[in-house]
Amino acid sequence: MIVGDAIVVFLFANLIIATIGADNSTDCNRLCGAGKSGNRVNYPFGFSDGCQIRLNCSSSGQISLAGFDVRRLTRDSIMINFSAKCNRSIQDIKKLFGDYYALTWQNELLLQNCSSLVSNCSVSASLLENRFKLKGGCDFNKAGGDNLSCYPEGDGGNGVLSYENVSRIGCKNVFSSIFVDSLSDGNSNVSLQFETIQLAWWLRGKCRCSENANCPSLPLADGASGYRCQCNDGFTGDGFADGEGCRPACDTSKYISGHCGGIRIAVLVGGIVAGASAVVAMAVICYFFWRHSYSMKGDTSANRLLSEAAGRSRVPLYPYKEIDRATNGFSEKQRLGTGAYGTVYAGILQNDECVAIKRIKHRDTDSVEQVMNEIELLSSVSHPNLVRLLGCCIEKGEQILVYEYVPNGTLAQHLQRERGGGIPWATRVTIATETALAIAYLHSAIKPPIYHRDIKSSNILLDFEYKSKVADFGLSRLGMPESSHVSTAPLGTLGYVDPEYHQNFYLSDKSDVYSFGVVLVEIITAMRVVDFSRPQSEVNLATLAVDRIGKGRVDEIIDPFIEANRDSRILLSVHKMAELAFRCLAHHGDMRPSMAEVADELQHIGLTG
Incomplete structure (x- = not known):
C-alpha cells in the first residue's frame, strides 16, 4: 500500500502542476525549478520572453531581478535582497528602475560619500553601527559614517521613486537599504527589515482585469499611471483577464477530482512520455518508506x-x-x-x-x-x-x-486599508462592542474563566456584514477559581502584551483588558501597533495614545478617514471610546475596568453615538 500511495502521489503532483499551471498566456513560462519543489509565480510574472514582467531563474531555483535575489512577490510589490556593501556605486540600483517596476517611498536608502548631508536617518546611528559593523569588514567610521545620509526624506505616498531624483542628490555610493514592513503572516507586528528593498510593480495601458476584480492605479514617476488587478472581497486569484482571474475564495471545485477526470489520463501519459525515470520513482518510494517508519515512532x-x-x-x-x-x-x-x-x-x-x-x-x-x-x-x-x-x-x-470560514479578512487588514477603503465609525463601534462581549463571555460566563492572552486586531475576523469573530485560542489559559491570576511566562504579540503581566508573570482577566485597550486605540487611529518610522518615544502605539489622550489631544491621532466623515456626535463618541481605552491601558491591572464593564460602556457609546 505504501508503494502504491507513493506512485499515486507522485503522479498526482504532476496532475496538480499541469492543472493549476495552465493560464491564458501559454507563451510564458511561470515555473522556476522542476516539479513539486519549483517556485511558481502568477501573472504577469514569468521567466521567458513572452512574460509581461520578466524575472530570472537560476539552476538552483532562485528567482532574481536585475541581478538581485527576489525575497518574495506580493499582489503589489517585489521584495529584493539588498545586502550591505561598502563602495557600491549608486548606479548599481539603476537596474531596479524599469518600465514595470521601481522603488517605493517605503524604502530608506543608506547613502555615503555625499556632497552634502541629505537627511538624517529615522534609525539611530548606534543601531546602524551595531547592525552592520560585521558586514564584510565595513565599519561606519572607516566608510564615511560621519556623512551617512538617508533618502528619501519623508513619505511620498503610494507612488514610486525615480532614479533621476535619487542620482541628482550627489551621493556616490549606496551602502544598503532599510524597509519598514507590516508582517504578511496575519499579525499586527511591524518589522524593520534591513538589507531589503521594496519595488512596486505595474502594467501599462488600459486595464485588463477579470470579472470580480478592481483596477487600482499607481502614479508613476514619469507622470503616467500604471495599473494592477486585485480580486474583490470574497474572491481569490491574480485578478487579470489574461491570467487566472478571480474565483470565490474557498471555491476549489474546479480542482476536485470530478472536474479533473477528463485530463487525468492525458497528464499521466504526458508524464510517461516525458520520461519520468525509474531512479526518481524509486527515490519517492524510499522516501515514503522512511517517512512512514519515522512518523510511526515520533x-x-x-x-x-x-x-x-x-x-x-x-x-x-x-x-x-x-x-x-x-x-x-x-x-x-x-x-x-x-x-x-x-x-x-x-x-x-x-x-x-x-x-x-x-x-x-x-x-x-x-x-x-x-x-x-x-x-x-x-x-x-x-x-x-x-x-x-x-x-x-x-x-x-x-x-x-x-x-x-469567516470571509472578510481581519480587522487589522481593514484598518490598514489592505482590504476595502475604510470602515465607518458606527461599524467600528459595533465591531468593538461585539468583540468585548465575546471576551467578557470568556471571563464571566465560563467556569473556570478563559484568558485569551493574544487579543489583537489580526485575531478579530470579520464577515461580509462586518460581524466580529474572535479567533486563535492557541495561547489561551484557564483561570484558577481560587485565584485572581495565573502565574505563567508572558506570551503574546509585541505591542499588545500587558506590561504588568510582562513584569511579574501574573496573567489575569485584566491582561486581556489591556490588549483590548490597544485594539480600541487601533480602531480610533488606524495606526500600526509598532511602527519604527514614528519618533522613538512613539514607536509603541499604546504609549503614544496614553500620552495624547492624557493631554486631551485625541484629535491629533484620529484616523483621517473618520476625520473626513465626522460630525459632532461622532466626535463625542470617539472621545468616549478614547477615554475608555485610556482606562484599559492603565499600568496597574487593578485600575482597569473588567471586560463586562468595557462591553457595557461600548454598548452605551453605540446607542448614544
Whole structure:
C-alpha cells in the first residue's frame, strides 16, 4: 500500500502542476525549478520572453531581478535582497528602475560619500553601527559614517521613486537599504527589515482585469499611471483577464477530482512520455518508506494525546484525504495567511461547506499543547462572536484544525486599508462592542474563566456584514477559581502584551483588558501597533495614545478617514471610546475596568453615538 500511495502521489503532483499551471498566456513560462519543489509565480510574472514582467531563474531555483535575489512577490510589490556593501556605486540600483517596476517611498536608502548631508536617518546611528559593523569588514567610521545620509526624506505616498531624483542628490555610493514592513503572516507586528528593498510593480495601458476584480492605479514617476488587478472581497486569484482571474475564495471545485477526470489520463501519459525515470520513482518510494517508519515512532505519543483531547471534547475527526482534497493539496493559491504556529488555508469539504484549515507548522511539544488547548477550550464555549471549531485531523503525522470560514479578512487588514477603503465609525463601534462581549463571555460566563492572552486586531475576523469573530485560542489559559491570576511566562504579540503581566508573570482577566485597550486605540487611529518610522518615544502605539489622550489631544491621532466623515456626535463618541481605552491601558491591572464593564460602556457609546 505504501508503494502504491507513493506512485499515486507522485503522479498526482504532476496532475496538480499541469492543472493549476495552465493560464491564458501559454507563451510564458511561470515555473522556476522542476516539479513539486519549483517556485511558481502568477501573472504577469514569468521567466521567458513572452512574460509581461520578466524575472530570472537560476539552476538552483532562485528567482532574481536585475541581478538581485527576489525575497518574495506580493499582489503589489517585489521584495529584493539588498545586502550591505561598502563602495557600491549608486548606479548599481539603476537596474531596479524599469518600465514595470521601481522603488517605493517605503524604502530608506543608506547613502555615503555625499556632497552634502541629505537627511538624517529615522534609525539611530548606534543601531546602524551595531547592525552592520560585521558586514564584510565595513565599519561606519572607516566608510564615511560621519556623512551617512538617508533618502528619501519623508513619505511620498503610494507612488514610486525615480532614479533621476535619487542620482541628482550627489551621493556616490549606496551602502544598503532599510524597509519598514507590516508582517504578511496575519499579525499586527511591524518589522524593520534591513538589507531589503521594496519595488512596486505595474502594467501599462488600459486595464485588463477579470470579472470580480478592481483596477487600482499607481502614479508613476514619469507622470503616467500604471495599473494592477486585485480580486474583490470574497474572491481569490491574480485578478487579470489574461491570467487566472478571480474565483470565490474557498471555491476549489474546479480542482476536485470530478472536474479533473477528463485530463487525468492525458497528464499521466504526458508524464510517461516525458520520461519520468525509474531512479526518481524509486527515490519517492524510499522516501515514503522512511517517512512512514519515522512518523510511526515520533508521532504516536502526540497522536494519542490529541485523540484523547478530541474524544473528551467530542470534536469530529476528519480524514486526511478529505483535508488534502479540500485544500487542493495545501495549494498556495488557497493560503489565507501564516502565523507563528501554522498556515491557514481556505477549503471546501465534501458537503460544499467553506472552512478555514490551519496546518500546524512545527509539530513539537509546544505545538501539541497549542492544538490541545484550542480543541479543549473552543469545544467548551459557544458565543456568536467566537470562531467555531468544526473538527481536527491528526493523521499522517499532521496536526490540523478546521474552523468555520469567516470571509472578510481581519480587522487589522481593514484598518490598514489592505482590504476595502475604510470602515465607518458606527461599524467600528459595533465591531468593538461585539468583540468585548465575546471576551467578557470568556471571563464571566465560563467556569473556570478563559484568558485569551493574544487579543489583537489580526485575531478579530470579520464577515461580509462586518460581524466580529474572535479567533486563535492557541495561547489561551484557564483561570484558577481560587485565584485572581495565573502565574505563567508572558506570551503574546509585541505591542499588545500587558506590561504588568510582562513584569511579574501574573496573567489575569485584566491582561486581556489591556490588549483590548490597544485594539480600541487601533480602531480610533488606524495606526500600526509598532511602527519604527514614528519618533522613538512613539514607536509603541499604546504609549503614544496614553500620552495624547492624557493631554486631551485625541484629535491629533484620529484616523483621517473618520476625520473626513465626522460630525459632532461622532466626535463625542470617539472621545468616549478614547477615554475608555485610556482606562484599559492603565499600568496597574487593578485600575482597569473588567471586560463586562468595557462591553457595557461600548454598548452605551453605540446607542448614544
